[in-house]
Amino acid sequence: MEVLNIPSGGLYDKFFTHREALIAQFSMGDISKREFIAANYDFVMSLGVKPFKNIDCLQKGFFNYHYYNILAKYRYMEARDIKRKGEYEKYYRKAIEEVNYYYRQKDLATLKILELIDFKNVEAYYIRVRSKFLKGELIEIILHDFEDLILHTKNERIREKLEQAGAFRYDNRKSVIDQYINQKY
Numbered sequence: 231m232e233v234l235n236i237p238s239g240g241l242y243d244k245f246f247t248h249r250e251a252l253i254a255q256f257s258m259g260d261i262s263k264r265e266f267i268a269a270n271y272d273f274v275m276s277l278g279v280k281p282f283k284n285i286d287c288l289q290k291g292f293f294n295y296h297y298y299n300i301l302a303k304y305r306y307m308e309a310r311d312i313k314r315k316g317e318y319e320k321y322y323r324k325a326i327e328e329v330n331y332y333y334r335q336k337d338l339a340t341l342k343i344l345e346l347i348d349f350k351n352v353e354a355y356y357i358r359v360r361s362k363f364l365k366g367e368l369i370e371i372i373l374h375d376f377e378d379l380i381l382h383t384k385n386e387r388i389r390e391k392l393e394q395a396g397a398f399r400y401d402n403r404k405s406v407i408d409q410y411i412n413q414k415y
Contacts, residue, residue: 241279242289248273249296256410263415264307271304281335285342288376294339295381302332307415337385340371344388349395351375357382357405360412369398370405380406 249270256266274297281297282290309325312318344352351374359368369389371381383389392398405411 263413267303270300274300291339291343298332298336302329305329340381340383352397354392354397355399356402358402
């Protein structure tokens with residue numbers, strides 16, 4: 231198993247070190263999923279960086295994947311808060327449009343990562359979820375050559391490509407990060 235080679239002291243190092251610290255706090259129960267998402271979002275915004283336009287290496291792919299995933303989850307939290315407060319429907323719809331945009335960008339990063347590794351040593355499957363919205367939809371992608379790197383998608387095009395590569399299994403499994411996946415926020 232390979233650990234992603236991240237240049238010391240750079241953007242990747244800061245980003246992934248902070249992310250790992252938050253994962254540890256969440257795993258120990260020190261922070262909730264909502265706090266985890268908010269802390270990730272605040273940190274990414276404090277970096278003052280944008281996602282990479284050209285993903286030509288795995289580090290950039292993983293950064294973009296997590297960048298867009300964080301923005302999508304955070305904006306989804308905001309959208310739900312807007313709806314709960316009974317604020318204007320147009321604000322809720324705008325927030326959901328942004329959520330969908332961020333998830334599409336995350337899926338582009340996912341596909342690029344898979345292409346960069348030529349879909350090798352990858353295993354993907356549907357995961358068991360409590361959410362009715364995600365049931366039978368959410369796919370977990372395990373990259374066996376990299377430690378602790380797990381991707382998720384609902385994208386059918388990615389599923390088809392995984393299937394063509396012989397990496398997709400049609401069984402429902404418990405997620406390797408089930409505690410996180412199935413916690414509401």
